[in-house]
Amino acid sequence: MPVDAVEVGDLLLVRPGALVPVDAVLVSEHAVLDESSLTGESLPVERVAGERVSSGAVNGASAVTMRAVALASDSEYQQIVRLVEQAAGSKAKVVRLADRYAVPFTVLSLLIAGVAWAVSGDAVRFAEVLVVATPCPLLIAAPVAFLGGMSRAARHGLIVKGGGTLEQLSRVRSAAFDKTGTITTGRPVLDRIVAAPGFDEKSVLQFAASAEVYSSHVLAKSVVAAAKQQGYALLEAREAEEIATNGVAAQFASDATAAVVTVRVGKPSWLREFAPTLAPAPLEPGELAIYVAVDGRFAGAIVMRDQARGEAGQALHDLRLLGIERTLMVTGDVAATAEPIAARLGIDEVHAECRPSDKVRIVSAVQPRPLIMVGDGLNDAPVLAAADIGFAMGARGATAASESADIVNRYDTLASLPLAVRVGKDTVRIALQSIWLGIIISVALMLVAAFGFLPALVGPGSRRSSTSSRSSVLCAPSDRARSGVRIIADRHGRSCGP
Structure with missing residues (x-):
């Protein structure tokens, strides 16, 4: 049914991987949601019955039921859309490059023609000057250069929505970044394995991944992928069961003794019932731990975290070489998670726990300008519209972010950001060279015509x-x-x- 037809109190079925359509209260016992596009929190969020869920969150691997508590027009998603419209409406218009030269060139042409008429006393001299006062450098040179720049950007997966954006890129002085999905990958990856006495890291990860194959939890795929990346073969389970909100239990045949081994993977509160010796793993901000027990013994913990993109450091270095003077991280995540990543990458300042309206307010006050904002989520859409240049990581970004941005990056990499700035600088440099060369030739011909050496009949414009x-x-x-x-x-x- 259309989302606008949802009434307060309606019971909603939200399928796996679907967007929560309106603000609602969870009716199902348990749900795992991806709220990164709203809050910037990279790790999945678990909700239990009775908790409120904001529209725009993405449901996990299990279908859940919710009860609507707001109309679509009053929900979080629609509020962000309205904020995008307000931000786009308040954005200053860009003066096109050719327009900045058109009025002075026209005034200069009329001045030379007028002086030639006044000094010679011949009205024909006025027309002779205007015949060669060709505006072709302004009419042709700049548009051709910008079309070439946009074509060059498109070959590298960058969709530039207008020539004015390339002009802004050539002068950009500040850069602001979202964290989750922009500076970081947005997908939790293996950080380290803490093995308990009697177990090694390989056995902990191999047992955990073999059991997580049978789990629908969003983190299960990350554990399985980590084991495969390490080259560990997954064991075939004789029996497996997922216990909702807690974890998964699976039975395997031991290679050494042919005995059946029971492996449990999940929350520490649940595993402690079967393995009383469980010890919490030391965690840094932004980390989470998945605990493993084997036959009633605590085997260890798998620590995962969201990692900075491998190309992020080089991209920021290249931006500084291209004239970026100030860099900011503007994120909805907590400061304890954002600040260590910013420090490692050399980002100048961090603004954490920001709502969409906070991001717009912070970015609007940043100096020097122009400023480019880089983001990917729904919560980035308003600030992408408000910034001088909005750069959307379109490969994973929400539609609202891509629609409100000036540049959409089709590839999920930050390496395209300095490339975009470089294309903008090259485009404007070539356009200015063409404009000035054309103006110089036109002025020279106007001066020749002003002295009567270039009749109108042989003028280039006749x-x-x-x-x-x-x-x-x-x-x-x-x-x-x-x-x-x-x-x-x-x-x-x-x-x-x-």
């Missing part, structure tokens, strides 16, 4: 015809007008062209 020179002079200046597609006739009624 149209040759079989009419008199006076007819050509009358047609040519009007024919140069490009403000609209018009047909101009000379005094004999013949067409001078569009």
